[in-house]
Amino acid sequence: MAATELMLQDDERQTEGNSLLDVSVTIEPLPPPHIIPNGNARCNPSSATTDHAPNTKPKCNHDDRQDGGSSVTSKSSRLIRSLSNGLRRHHNYVKIPIPDGRGNRLPREWWKTGVAFVYALFNLVLTTVIITVVHERVPDKSVSPPLPDKFFDYVERVPWAFTVTEVNGMVLVGLWFIQWLFLKHKSIIGRRCFFMIGTLYLYRCVTMYITTLPVPGQHFTCAPKLYGDSERKVWRILRLISGGGLSITGSHLMCGDFLYSGHTVTLTLAYLFIQEYSPKKMRWYVVLCWLLSAVGIVCILIGHEHYSIDVVIAYFVTSRLFWWYHTMANTKALRGAPNNYLSRTWWNPIFNFLESNVTTPVPCVFSWPISLPWCNTNPCEQYSMVEGDANRDE
Template sequence: MITQPLMTASSSSDTETDGYSPCPSQMGADLPAEPHKIAIVAIFLAVAGISNWAALAYIHDIVGREPLPDFIFSLIPQQAWALRLGDLMVTFCAGSMILLFIFHKHRAVVIRRSLFIIGVLYTLRTLSMMCTHLPPGYDDNNTRCREQLNGTNINWKIYFSRLLEQTIRVGFQDIEDKMLCGDLLFSGHTLVMVVSSLIVGYYLPEKYRYLRFFPQAFSAIGMTCMIVSRTHYTIDVFFACLLTAGVFALYHAFCEIDTYRERKNSVLGNVVVFAVVQWLEENVVPGRIENKFEIPFYEKIRNCLDPTRRQRNADSNLSNSSSAAVIETV
């Protein structure tokens, strides 16, 4: 009769010493929204995206116009219609991710994690584009791409007009008009599709798990379209898949390390970028968060419309006043 409580107390002590406690979401508590972190990560993503478009505005006048050999290109002729379908698949994937953001119970945590991962990937894409300039893969590059300007013709006004155009269009280009060319290694379309399917698959509640097949199917179709339309080389899509899956897995592997101590002492803890991840996750207890859907602001709206709310507040205030009076008397 005495042994069991002693074992429980010892176990509790070990847990406290180890720095681990159950995730608040698993105990029914809400995780902190921390909107300032979402704002900072959103700014980081915006800067990363703009850096991509700035790189494209610069690279366009440098890259060659003779397409490189590609294995898939040698098997399947260019399919111009596929680019429009590929853009549609990107939209569907991004839409599914946004819907998850809206209805997930812990949407604030999911949003800041997702935006940070996408921001890191776009930063890597900017570095990749600036390091190696691949020529566009279209059969008719000179027809599809805008005219290149030499050093005497180009000026800052042209450069910033290109950047502004890409920013307004959020990176999409009008396929009916001549395009800026050179944003190839690696595929931004594939980045968005793969990260959307991974996020939806990871954060879907168990009873809705079958829905993960939709963004996965959209991604498969979209990646195929990127290659057969010659928008990207096969290597662009392949590297985008590997890097996106790798960054996503590393981030969530860090989150799932059981204790803060183990996080600090792990291999990932020694990587500089994970100091930022540690800051993002400092108020989220280690482990997987509870995946549950809810209608946004439903509880707040219901409380506001509850006719008994005023009476309950009045009773609560009266109870608090009585408690304060008793304490003061004592």
């Protein structure tokens, strides 16, 4: 019994000792291998150390490094081959950019042209109203004889000369209208023309109203004055509008619209637009239009229908307005320049409205008035592929 108890006590002490000797073993993850430029993995000394052999030195496996480098090299080679194949496939093509509507520097903007047309129409109607008003203030030629004019002193009146003026004016306006229809950028050019017509006739309303001149000659036959008869004045306005303000149509029987000459404005403006938007190789056409304009203006004076000052001022105002406007329109640097004195004109805000999106001079390009369906191109196509070699790699 004593021997048995001694054995049991030894077993219990051994069990308690084992329970006190708990060993904690922590396994840390190995760091990833470092890739060097030649594609091999650098050996980590700590990765070669084990718990069983703490003093052994790490050894690099040459075969493993060779396998890792070859795999990286093969991937790089495949990438280079794919890029070179792509370059060989497309090296025979050239990309040509085609501007679309978003990058268009000459947008049509027909609604602005419509606004300019309403502006011109309003001032033309206003001119007929002012003529009717001024007619009531023209002094009788028996009381106030014609003012002395140097041209009239040297040139006798030719009765049919003014008819030549109106015929030349209608021919020039007709030629310009046909030319305008065949211009590619007709919307931009049209709004410029309407703006200048409206502005010139607005100036004419002012000069006619503030200074009423007597008739230039004794041959004038003015319609009787109506004084306070508003209804008949309205009918005169409508008659003048329906006849285009021309004497050959029998619609212009009123006097007082002398300063300045509306016929000179029409002849000069039509010629300037024809000259500006005609190709250089059609010089004969421009010269012919200049002759029509010049002969028409001279015939105004030969017919003694306007004073010489009327014609001079009309030409000066029309030509300067045309040249000022196109100088600002064709020179982009002038629009925002602080030293641009042309921008001090009262119509500069209207100019900025009409020309805000026109960023380049309008070229003289012609096209059909109605676009044909087989001539239309795809506006969404931005690039055109030009084949350089027929035997290209597909």
